[in-house]
Amino acid sequence: MAGQGLGAGLAAAVVVLAGPVPAALAHGEDRPPGPRVVADELDNPRQLNWDQDGNLVVAEAGRGGTECVDARCAGPTGAVTLIEDPHRDAPTVSRVVEGLLSVASPDGVFAEGPGGADATDVEGQYIVAGYDPDRIDLSVFTARGGSMLVAGTEEDGEEYLLPYADLQAAEEELNPDGAQIDSNPYAVLYVDEDDEASPDGYALVADAGANAVWKVEPDFSTATEDSPPEYEITAWAAWPTTALPDGTDDPAGPAEFVPTSLTADKHGNVYVGGLGSDRPGEASVVQFTADGTELQRWDGFTAVTGVAVDRGHLYVSQLFGPTPPLPPGETPAEEAPPAADEAPGQVVVLHRHEEDAVRYAIDVPFPAGLAADRHGNVYASVNSVATAEGIAEGPENPAGVAVDGGAVWELDFSDAYRLVTPEPETSEE
Template sequence: MTGQRLEAGVCTAVVVLAGPLPTALAHGDDSPAGPRVVAEDLDNPRQLNWDQDGDLVVAEAGRGGAECAKTRCMGATGAVTLIEDPHRDAPTVSTAVEGLLSVAGPDGTFAEGSAGADATDVEGQYVIAGYDPERFDLAVPTARGAAMLVAGTEENGEEYLLPYADLQAAEEELNPDGAQVDSNPYAVLYVDEDDDVSPDGYALVADAGANTVWKVEPDFSTATEESPPEYEVTAWATWQTTVLPDGSDDPAGPAEFVPTSLAADEHGNVYVGGLGSIRPGEASVVQFSADGTELDRWDGFTAITGVAVDHEHLYVSQLFGPTPPMPPGETPAEEAPPTPGQVPGQVVVLHRHQEDAARYAVDVPLPAGVATGRHGEVYASVNSVAPAEGIAEGPMNPFGAVGGGAVWELDFSDAYRLEDAG
């Protein structure tokens, strides 16, 4: 069962303290306050989800590889990692899928690849947002060969990794936002429509490049006794891209939504987080019904890379929150200047049933995926743009030294109200 897939709805509500603030999660009487490291030595960890056994599913975008073109290097280093009993002091960490295509800097940083993964209703099977190695072109940044993949293990123990749907082809054919043809899938939400193990489920995919959430579902009209069904890809939700008549982006125009993250609540509503062009305060979370009707919206975030919900709260990862790094020679926003040597990032929490609810945050370095546990736990992938060994301090690194990719259990006992911060 899982708080991320629509059929489950079992994510336990946390105790509410001071209105919108969730309970501070103690790790034992003798444990210090603050976040607890659940897993480390991860390469660019991104989306978090749950599988049928209650294991935490971590999508690792990998660390690139040895084949390089200018500043981009690729290799089969992406993976899907499982964390068994993440609430315990010594969780078991294992690899469920490996060998996924990854593209990163020569030092393994800021990887693109298998950034999203979710379990299906078939035990041991996962759908993954990633790239097709046969269609990927290292020399062309937008020719990623974006695809949905399905991975698992047969009854005889043989592992498989198969194409699930061609997102690049869907973007080329449909181009829902009407702008550049670019597909860069970032998160997956598997939707199971019944209680049986069957192929009738479908996947929602947050595609940052296409500015669209795709719906990927099996097309049984194409199935025969000899071949499985093909998969139909349609635009479930789309945001328009800001483009000038000459085709260039308008830096002064409205920020693009850029969907990066997905979550679902116990009623089947879907929450989509957007990057907001990485502009301070211009990222949003939109709540949809299961059929794609917009229900609610929360604005004013910065660079959203993860969302999660429990019965009461909305949790939002701000990758560069509260202020993204600025290019050399430019001045950061005066209202929230970065602290020298401090790695940016926050996970924000608010009471999602209260109008204009107060927002609280804990500092989390460069966070991405967020997930809520059965007993009120909140997990986040941290240092999500770093390989396992971290990022060394240097002239090209605006943050200072950054730790290696990891997953933390968060502690909100030191959360601060955003209006009172700084």
């Protein structure tokens, strides 16, 4: 991802039309309207996933630390949080992995760190996508040392943290987009191919820096207390670079895909969301088969940072929304920011089995990870660029408005509005 970062604020045009959202997406009558806070006081919450018991796994990118070079500060503040029974009014929230490397501004906002986490089929075991503290260079933005770790707790209560895969090394060797060497993993998806409880499944990881989705196949039978498992890593999907020689995005060319998010449906199809170089209307979601064959594509989003599916719907986080759906390559002629006192962000929903499906949206502040269950509940990590305390207004505030602390919400689509593609302008002869 050439020169891209989540700190670049964007605004885009939106056209709305009152219209009923599908009934299946509205809150039940036993809950008050509006979103429900499931967990709060989170530091830069990002990807959401489900464990084998139906609990939510939350990747927290952390809040940086005290080791600073210019405006980049690092520290062991990244974490993985588990939300047990998130559908209940008072779910249990606990950090199950702590001490992961995080890099942020001195005030801890817009952090980079553990962007993705997923549970394996081994009880209490998690795969985390983040950075290698031995390979990061705070003075060089692209020297992040992308890596994957496996973390968990033994039966005797002893915690472990093992190397899983060196994504930076794979990027240096394979460089699938042919651009600058940069590994910046955002999301991870564990795939179990059998019914046995073992850590020998494989993982997919969306690497925004490499502009690829890696497939990591480890062999834990080779691991010992002193050495990590052997593994094979391949580019499961990759997108070409559109960057200029200096590494910046070429505004005259097509936007880079920049994968940031992953989810799968019950048939094993994988959905990949892309940031689209942060350009309004140029982000996409692509559906693949389990072996990486492209099946379907939805275009016209803005800065996709989360995807989820249920039996009929596709849910998409737009970090810097709103924007109407647009054909590929087209950008709104007039960009209009959200209200001056509101943080940007939308979650969009559509029927994924319908051609040219109508899109509905709700406003959600800086959304990232999404997760949907079989009961129609949809969860989102919100204020995903903020620490637990939030972001105060001020000249140094990259968001431009006050932002509450990082949290996970259960969403309510009762008041969703319909997104409409603007009619093309006509000129008089």
